[in-house]
Amino acid sequence: MPTATKAERIATFFERLQDAPAQESAASALELLRQTLNAVEDELTDIPYNPEHWQTDGRLYPPRDDAARSVDGYPQITRYRSRAHNAYVAANGAIEIRDDNDNVVLVKPAANGEGVWT
Amino acid sequence: MNAIQKLQREVTSLLPTALSRLDVPRDPRGEWWIDFKYRDHNVSVQWSPERGFGVTVPSPKDEFGEGAHEIFGEYVQARNRVLKILQTGEVTSPPPEVALRELRSLAGVTQSELAQRLGIKQAAVSRLERRADLTVRSLERFVVALGGELEINVRTPEGHVVRLGGLVESKPSRAHCGHPLPAVAGDNDSLVPQIKPQLDSFVDWIHEISAQFRSTNFVKPQLRFRSQCVLASAQSSTNEIAIDPAATWTSVSKKFFRSAIVENAHARFVRACEFLIAHEAWHLYESSFTDEFRGAIGFANSELRADAFAGWSSAMRAEPNGPLFGAAMAGALGCHELDCRYPPPEERTLAYVRGFSLGESLLETWCSKSKSSSLQLLVLKSRDLERSRKFYSACGLELRTEKHGKGPRHYSSEVNGTVLELYPCPTNDAGSRVRLGLTVPCVSVVLDALAQEKLTRSPARIERAGCSFWIVEDPDGNVLELSEPIHLGARALRKANQCKDDATSQRSPETRVPGSKLSEPNPTCWNSAAAQLGRCC
Numbered sequence: 230m231p232t233a234t235k236a237e238r239i240a241t242f243f244e245r246l247q248d249a250p251a252q253e254s255a256a257s258a259l260e261l262l263r264q265t266l267n268a269v270e271d272e273l274t275d276i277p278y279n280p281e282h283w284q285t286d287g288r289l290y291p292p293r294d295d296a297a298r299s300v301d302g303y304p305q306i307t308r309y310r311s312r313a314h315n316a317y318v319a320a321n322g323a324i325e326i327r328d329d330n331d332n333v334v335l336v337k338p339a340a341n342g343e344g345v346w347t
Numbered sequence: 348m349n350a351i352q353k354l355q356r357e358v359t360s361l362l363p364t365a366l367s368r369l370d371v372p373r374d375p376r377g378e379w380w381i382d383f384k385y386r387d388h389n390v391s392v393q394w395s396p397e398r399g400f401g402v403t404v405p406s407p408k409d410e411f412g413e414g415a416h417e418i419f420g421e422y423v424q425a426r427n428r429v430l431k432i433l434q435t436g437e438v439t440s441p442p443p444e445v446a447l448r449e450l451r452s453l454a455g456v457t458q459s460e461l462a463q464r465l466g467i468k469q470a471a472v473s474r475l476e477r478r479a480d481l482t483v484r485s486l487e488r489f490v491v492a493l494g495g496e497l498e499i500n501v502r503t504p505e506g507h508v509v510r511l512g513g514l515v516e517s518k519p520s521r522a523h524c525g526h527p528l529p530a531v532a533g534d535n536d537s538l539v540p541q542i543k544p545q546l547d548s549f550v551d552w553i554h555e556i557s558a559q560f561r562s563t564n565f566v567k568p569q570l571r572f573r574s575q576c577v578l579a580s581a582q583s584s585t586n587e588i589a590i591d592p593a594a595t596w597t598s599v600s601k602k603f604f605r606s607a608i609v610e611n612a613h614a615r616f617v618r619a620c621e622f623l624i625a626h627e628a629w630h631l632y633e634s635s636f637t638d639e640f641r642g643a644i645g646f647a648n649s650e651l652r653a654d655a656f657a658g659w660s661s662a663m664r665a666e667p668n669g670p671l672f673g674a675a676m677a678g679a680l681g682c683h684e685l686d687c688r689y690p691p692p693e694e695r696t697l698a699y700v701r702g703f704s705l706g707e708s709l710l711e712t713w714c715s716k717s718k719s720s721s722l723q724l725l726v727l728k729s730r731d732l733e734r735s736r737k738f739y740s741a742c743g744l745e746l747r748t749e750k751h752g753k754g755p756r757h758y759s760s761e762v763n764g765t766v767l768e769l770y771p772c773p774t775n776d777a778g779s780r781v782r783l784g785l786t787v788p789c790v791s792v793v794l795d796a797l798a799q800e801k802l803t804r805s806p807a808r809i810e811r812a813g814c815s816f817w818i819v820e821d822p823d824g825n826v827l828e829l830s831e832p833i834h835l836g837a838r839a840l841r842k843a844n845q846c847k848d849d850a851t852s853q854r855s856p857e858t859r860v861p862g863s864k865l866s867e868p869n870p871t872c873w874n875s876a877a878a879q880l881g882r883c884c
Contacts, residue, residue: 234452239411266412276448283398285414287445292412295377295395298370310370310380312391312403313410329382329405 233273238289242269243326243335251340252322255307258339259318263291292316306345319345350422351379351394358383358429365433385433392429400425404438416441437502447476447489454493464492542617546570549621553628553660560640561632568631570624622657622676629656643705646698654695655702662706670703720793722765724784724828728772732758735769784828790817793829 233241246265252258266289267278276288292309300306305320314334317325322339325346338344348356355367362385370380379394393401393415401415402425416439419425431437440446451461458476462469465488475485487497499511547570554567630653633641644659646652654677661673677699681692689695729735736746736758744767746758758769772780787793794817797803806817806829817829 235410235413235449242411282414283401284418285403285416285441285445287441287448288413290412290414293378295372295374297373297377299373307373310372310378311412312393312415313405314412 235287235289238269238273241273242266242289245269246324246335247337249337251338251342252324253340254322255318255320258322258324258337259292259309262316262318262324266291303346317345319343349375349379349394349396350400351381351392353422354392354394354400354426354429355381357426358433361430362433383429383433386436388433388436390429390432390439392425402428402432402439404432435502443481444477447481450490450495451476451493454495456493461489461492465489542620543570545617546620546624549624550628552664553625556660556663557628557632557636560637561635562637563635568628618672619676622661622673625657625660626653628660629653644702648690648694651690651694651698654698655705658699658702658704659706659709660702662703663710665710666703670700673703674699720785720787722783723786723830724766724768724782726768726770726782726784728770728780728782730772730774732769732771739767739769782826782828784816784830786830788831790829790831794819 242265245268246262249261249265252261270276270288271278274288276286278288279286280290280293282288290311292311296309296311298308298310300308300317307318309316309318313329315327315329317327319339321341321343323343323345324335324337325333325344326335327333336344352369355369359365359367365383365385367384368382370382372378376396381392381394383390383392389405391403391405393403398418400419400422401417402419403416417428419428432439441449451458456464458472459469462472465472475481475489478485481489483497483499490497501509501511503509550568550570630649633649633652636644641652644652644655646655657677658670658673661670666673674696678692678696680689681695682689683691690698727735739758739760740746744760744762746760746769748756749759749768750756755771757771760767766784794806797819802822803819806819809816809818815830819827819829821827
């Protein structure tokens with residue numbers, strides 16, 4: 230039975246996301262984010278995937294569509310709010326994740342080398 | 348304004364210095380968030396029209412995309428919870444199963460490893476982690492097996508933190524085993540219609556007889572079969588004893604009950620159900636029993652007390668075969684597994700036998716009392732109650748003030764087992780000023796005799812405190828309340844008559860309890876029960 234802690238799983242998630250191929254669009258970037266986190270959770274926990282859970286079941290879930298927010302002044306960027314983090318996904322495929330204190334914890338440029346804000 | 352906007356307005360209105368940040372989704376039907384900060388206390392609230400509120404005190408280091416710690420369907424509950432968190436600094440916690448799993452993960456221990464350390468199966472650890480009502484003892488074992496130490500702290504409304512100690516006893520604990528509920532089984536559903544009236548009657552009886560040992564009233568529970576299938580377990584709730592299909596079995600209880608069905612389906616099944624009903628009735632009634640009765644039943648464990656009560660009720664029904672069946676049944680429902688809330692078989696058997704012994708002792712007392720009539724009550728109606736009180740006090744009686752329901756205040760004293768009561772008598776009351784309470788061995792015999800001699804008019808029957816009384820008048824117009832010592836049911840009445848005819852009581856050796864010492868159950872009973880248990884299981 231896997232015994233990875235949440236902190237270890239989140240670290241693994243960020244590592245794999247960073248190492249994954251750069252993306253060319255917002256849709257593929259969001260899909261990468263979802264597939265990577267789900268794969269980590271499937272491998273490192275025995276908690277079944279049930280995104281309909283409103284209360285925590287201990288599993289980490291990727292952003293849902295209904296968590297999307299507009300970013301003032303940046304129509305090409307979508308922010309996905311989750312507990313304690315915000316994931317910014319740009320139309321060019323770049324990803325940036327910040328914690329609740331606005332500290333950047335992950336920057337993944339798009340395939341064209343640009344970041345979320347450029 | 349939606350619910351979360353209302354929450355923001357109300358919280359900041361009640362806590363004006365609180366900071367709040369509303370995070371609006373692109374789609375208004377999506378997930379809204381609001382983050383509050385008040386003093387050093389933070390709380391995040393998520394809300395969606397479909398799901399309601401989720402409340403979490405964040406700890407950003409190891410969170411990403413998790414669900415909320417606590418969920419609330421009602422606005423008021425969510426608002427109150429948020430206010431409490433902000434004011435007291437309380438933290439939210441995930442459900443117990445999530446917390447325990449995370450605790451184990453933090454320790455780097457798998458379920459199998461933990462099972463080995465606890466001496467239980469891996470499946471038991473899995474069940475333990477899913478339990479919502481974990482005992483302190485089980486939690487402590489869980490924590491200690493992970494190499495930790497359990498501390499329980501209480502935060503008072505004023506913010507003081509108090510550490511609770513001594514909650515866990517030093518004796519070794521037992522692990523949760525998923526022990527099945529007490530259960531009886533049959534092969535088909537044909538028995539239910541047959542036995543239901545009998546069992547309803549048993550519920551009536553146990554309610555009536557136990558009323559005499561309860562200090563508070565209790566609504567009679569309803570017996571309910573949740574399935575027509577006679578594969579049943581017993582459970583009690585606030586006013587109901589339910590017979591339910593059993594999902595799991597221990598091999599011992601399965602074998603035992605199967606044998607009960609095969610050998611003598613109807614009678615043994617009824618007795619098994621009676622055991623379960625009496626056992627569950629204890630759980631229902633326990634808090635309403637008098638301290639004296641609870642003390643007589645004894646035992647620190649509520650399951651054992653319930654078993655003892657089942658034994659007591661069986662004896663009070665003058666069970667013709669003694670405690671054998673019930674003791675064997677109690678034993679079959681025991682469990683040796685670690686941490687099972689059900690006690691081991693030998694303890695349950697012993698509890699049942701002790702309860703039976705207690706019942707026998709009481710029955711003997713009642714039987715001896717029922718041999719002759721006795722004056723239980725003498726009520727005198729006084730036109731000057733205070734003067735009468737002084738009079739009888741001067742005669743040496745200790746009178747205490749009483750009032751029953753809407754009845755008048757009166758005085759009461761007990762003289763050699765007879766209760767003397769002084770009641771006020773209205774000046775316009777031309778009726779009798781005396782009322783007698785007479786206990787007779789058999790009311791119907793007395794009433795027949797009175798009717799034959801044409802000594803009284805038709806009696807009126809009244810119910811009071813779970814007992815029946817027959818009201819008659821003597822030739823001078825004095826009122827008599829006739830009652831029997833106790834309603835024991837048909838079998839016990841036969842036994843009472845037997846006691847009358849034969850004071851030495853010809854009972855079989857294994858059902859006799861010499862001296863009827865409650866603390867020392869008859870070893871013959873114990874051995875016979877153990878022997879029967881061996882035969883059955």
